[in-house]
Amino acid sequence: MLLEARHVSKFYPGVKALTSVDFSIDAGEVVAVVGENGAGKSTLMKILAGAIEPNEGELYLDGNSVEFDGPLDAQRRGICTIYQELMIVPELSVVENVFLGHLKKKGIFLDWNAMRKEAKGILSRLGSAPSLDAKAGELSVAEQQLIEIAKSMSRKSRLLIMDEPTASLSKDEVANLFDLVRSLKAEGIAVILITHHLHEIFEICDRLVVLRDGNYVGASDIKQIDEAGLVEMMLGRTVDNYVDSRRHMVKSDELVLKARGLTRAPYINNVDLTLHRGEVLGIAGLMGSGRTELMRAIYGADKLDRGSIEINGSAAYLSSPRKALDQGLGLAPEDRKTQGLVLSMPIAHNATMPSLLEYVGPFGLNLGKETAAAKDLCEKLYVKYASLSQPAGNLSGGNQQKVVLAKLLGAGTDIYLLDEPTRGIDIGAKEAIFDLIWDLTAKGNSVIIISSVIEELIRVCDRIVCLHLGRVTNTYERGNYDLNRIMLNAMGKSEAGAIQ
Numbered sequence: 001m002l003l004e005a006r007h008v009s010k011f012y013p014g015v016k017a018l019t020s021v022d023f024s025i026d027a028g029e030v031v032a033v034v035g036e037n038g039a040g041k042s043t044l045m046k047i048l049a050g051a052i053e054p055n056e057g058e059l060y061l062d063g064n065s066v067e068f069d070g071p072l073d074a075q076r077r078g079i080c081t082i083y084q085e086l087m088i089v090p091e092l093s094v095v096e097n098v099f100l101g102h103l104k105k106k107g108i109f110l111d112w113n114a115m116r117k118e119a120k121g122i123l124s125r126l127g128s129a130p131s132l133d134a135k136a137g138e139l140s141v142a143e144q145q146l147i148e149i150a151k152s153m154s155r156k157s158r159l160l161i162m163d164e165p166t167a168s169l170s171k172d173e174v175a176n177l178f179d180l181v182r183s184l185k186a187e188g189i190a191v192i193l194i195t196h197h198l199h200e201i202f203e204i205c206d207r208l209v210v211l212r213d214g215n216y217v218g219a220s221d222i223k224q225i226d227e228a229g230l231v232e233m234m235l236g237r238t239v240d241n242y243v244d245s246r247r248h249m250v251k252s253d254e255l256v257l258k259a260r261g262l263t264r265a266p267y268i269n270n271v272d273l274t275l276h277r278g279e280v281l282g283i284a285g286l287m288g289s290g291r292t293e294l295m296r297a298i299y300g301a302d303k304l305d306r307g308s309i310e311i312n313g314s315a316a317y318l319s320s321p322r323k324a325l326d327q328g329l330g331l332a333p334e335d336r337k338t339q340g341l342v343l344s345m346p347i348a349h350n351a352t353m354p355s356l357l358e359y360v361g362p363f364g365l366n367l368g369k370e371t372a373a374a375k376d377l378c379e380k381l382y383v384k385y386a387s388l389s390q391p392a393g394n395l396s397g398g399n400q401q402k403v404v405l406a407k408l409l410g411a412g413t414d415i416y417l418l419d420e421p422t423r424g425i426d427i428g429a430k431e432a433i434f435d436l437i438w439d440l441t442a443k444g445n446s447v448i449i450i451s452s453v454i455e456e457l458i459r460v461c462d463r464i465v466c467l468h469l470g471r472v473t474n475t476y477e478r479g480n481y482d483l484n485r486i487m488l489n490a491m492g493k494s495e496a497g498a499i500q
């Protein structure tokens with residue numbers, strides 16, 4: 001056995017993140033660790049990678065008992081991790097980020113030529129070509145994720161731990177990553193994969209291990225289980241209609257938003273968009289398609305070069321998010337770490353932030369009222385927490401994402417702009433989010449949603465707009481959905497394969 005954990009437990013005040021969990025992985029094995037948001041997956045990974053110390057239990061490396069003296073010690077012994085929350089240094093360039101902590105030297109000098117060559121090689125194998133000198137902080141979340149992957153590929157590792165590496169990658173990028181995983185496996189390198197996209201597990205893994213509420217539920221050879229069986233192990237119940245559509249169309253003819261000629265070079269180019277009351281509009285586009293920039297432009301977070309926006313029939317000048325909020329527009333951004341949440345503040349304040357003024361009385365903030373509102377919002381979204389006064393940063397990744405949405409719900413806007421709302425969300429909670437979107441539209445609100453997973457858009461949307469290199473390539477109405485055509489259009493191709 002390459003690495004083994006026996007009876008490991010990790011306790012935080014009020015939370016049993018892991019209770020006596022066993023785990024093992026052999027050289028050349030690809031193992032999935034699966035479970036709902038907050039099940040303890042990232043906690044187990046951090047223990048295996050020496051980033052946190054377990055309260056109970058032991059680790060064995062090559063059969064010998066081992067205690068890692070921090071993550072660097074584990075790295076030196078060949079255990080590399082891509083953490084769920086990206087560790088990119090925004091001020092540094094792409095190549096500097098890739099080699100951060102293990103710069104290559106030639107004699108006493110840094111060997112930038114060698115580093116550039118290697119970084120370029122790995123990034124192009126991943127099918128990504130951001131400029132090596134670009135500032136990492138200016139790249140999209142998906143591009144940053146590719147840098148994280150390149151970073152760990154550039155180290156000589158025996159075990160590579162990947163905590164949701166595919167959460168914001170497109171299908172092609174995932175395929176490239178999995179090709180790399182296959183070649184690592186052939187070299188005898190072990191890989192642990194965490195993902196909420198269950199089909200990925202069946203594509204690449206040999207074995208899976210299931211956690212629920214910090215407990216070990218079981219393990220299975222991949223050939224001996226199917227998706228339904230896995231969902232039952234994860235949730236402890238069957239979800240037989242989880243691919244079923246429950247949507248009743250409530251879209252009306254009334255336009256709530258009309259955008260004309262939106263242009264912000266070089267990201268979006270002459271985009272027309274309409275949104276009706278009660279409608280769920282999807283935007284299908286790959287990384288670099290301008291989907292996030294389009295949302296931000298509508299929201300007034302970025303200045304437009306050209307174009308006009310009408311809200312409820314009158315011209316809107318959305319020069320700032322504050323003005324957008326006044327006009328009834330709310331945005332749940334893609335990058336929760338820098339834009340969505342204040343991680344050091346309690347969950348309750350985060351959830352009620354946009355509506356905080358409502359809870360201010362003559363004697364200051366009415367904490368009771370605020371907590372009740374926050375509790376209600378968090379329950380609607382199945383946020384798993386020990387106490388609402390915990391900092392939001394203590395929540396698991398998926399639960400942080402739910403608080404971003406809770407925050408937006410609490411703001412009580414009319415038009416919801418959701419940028420990748422299901423990123424990192426488990427299968428059960430995803431259903432809750434879809435239900436919530438349909439609830440909102442049934443109440444006369446309207447929603448624009450971005451997702452990298454086109455199947456998800458097909459399920460939840462009334463209309464889908466395909467975006468490629470900042471231009472709308474096609475629009476589909478529910479009833480005419482065709483997964484392949486939507487995907488091709490999002491890649492800038494027509495059905496015949498020609499670039500439009």
Ligand SMILES: Nc1ncnc2c1ncn2[C@@H]1O[C@H](COP(=O)(O)OP(=O)(O)OP(=O)(O)O)[C@@H](O)[C@H]1O
Pocket residue numbers: 012013015016017035036037038039040041042043044084384385386393394395396397398399424426
């Ligand atoms: N630093 C911390 N302080 C307090 N509680 C924590 C801390 N880190 C994690 N937890 C709690 O431990 C539990 C397990 O969290 P973990 O991050 O391991 O979940 P996960 O399975 O990775 O979920 P996700 O799919 O959402 O990423 C959660 O209830 C979380 O709130």
Ligand SMILES: [Mg+2]
Pocket residue numbers: 041042043084163396397398
């Ligand atoms: Mg996690």
